Amino acid sequence: MNYETLTREMRRLAIEAGVKIMEIYDADQMDVEVKADDSPVTAADKAADELISDGLRAAFPDVALVTEEQAASHRVDATTFLIVDPLDGTKEFINRRGDFTVNIALVEDGCPVRGVVYAPAKKRMFYTDSVGKSVEETGEFDPETPGETRPIRVSTPNNSALMVVASKSHRDQATDDYIAKYEVKDMTSAGSSLKFCLVATGEADLYPRLGRTMEWDTAAGHAVLAGAGGRVVRFDDHTPLAYGKLNYANPFFIAYAPGITLKDG
Incomplete structure (x- = not known):
């Protein structure tokens, strides 16, 4: 896997999916369906899934793809695979609370090694760079031109607070x-x-x-x-x-x- 290409493509597809999602989010009316497992699904889930899936399959034709909205992909048997939730937090989306994300990741040997999480309504995006270190990007989120990033790091926790x-x-x-x-x-x-x-x-x-x-x-x-x-x-x-x-x-x-x-x- 070329991780530089992967980082670029995951970032681009997440932003482009976010544009489609926000078009539906900002519309006056939102159509909601119910899937077999009683979870909700919207046109935004479907549009984002199609865009991301087509983009990943074109860029990485030899890598297995698992995506929430395509039941056939849930039967994939592979140790290395791309995995997608095109709209995570559909209930938040439906209730227009903003806490929803586009999720794209690469799993190798049972471990998620690269990923992007984009929250278009919150205007926050986090992803792993080409060497696996995590950053948060700020700016206008142009799909073709990365903005400024800052390294992110977990806290040093205080167990009493x-x-x-x-x-x-x-x-x-x-x-x-x-x-x-x-x-x-x-x-x-x-x-x-x-x-x-x-x-x-x-x-x-x-x-x-x-x-x-x-x-x-x-x-x-x-x-x-x-x-x-x-x-x-x-x-x-x-x-x-x-x-x-x-x-x-x-x-x-x-x-x-x-x-x-x-x-x-």
Whole structure:
């Protein structure tokens, strides 16, 4: 894999998908359908998926592609694959809360090694560069011309005053009970894979997820967090969260800045 080409293409496609998404987001009316698993899907999901999938297949024809919106791709059996959630946080999108992202990642041997997370409504974009270090880009997000970037790095956490981020749409009592095991200075809520990015930038120290997620929901954010020095582990045994699992379903997990003393569930 040519990582320079990958970085350029992932960034470009995420921005172009973001343009399509925002056209629908800003429209007066939004049509919402319900998929077989009862999750919502919009025209924005479909338009972004088509743009990203076509672009990745053209640029990397020999690399397997898994994308949320194409059920046939969920049967891919490969150790190296691109994985896409064209619109992560559809509920946030439908409710016009802004916390939705475009997620594109590369998985190698069970590990997300490169990724981009773009939040067009929030005007924030995070990605791994060609050597795997994570940056945040600022500016106008021109798909062809990268703007200024700054390196991002996880915090040095204080276990007696932790900053915690949790899901905005999927918060439950089990999550609150687990968070209560820590000494928390402040808490915030965020949607989509932005939670990984808040840990990656040091805006939060800890993100526990005690709920259903799929690999396309997490791979890009996981890659960005790893490139900023963070970790993602299984909730049950604190071993690294691996990818390429059966049906691409994740167990519960914890994303965090090293230095936190993790609590058992």
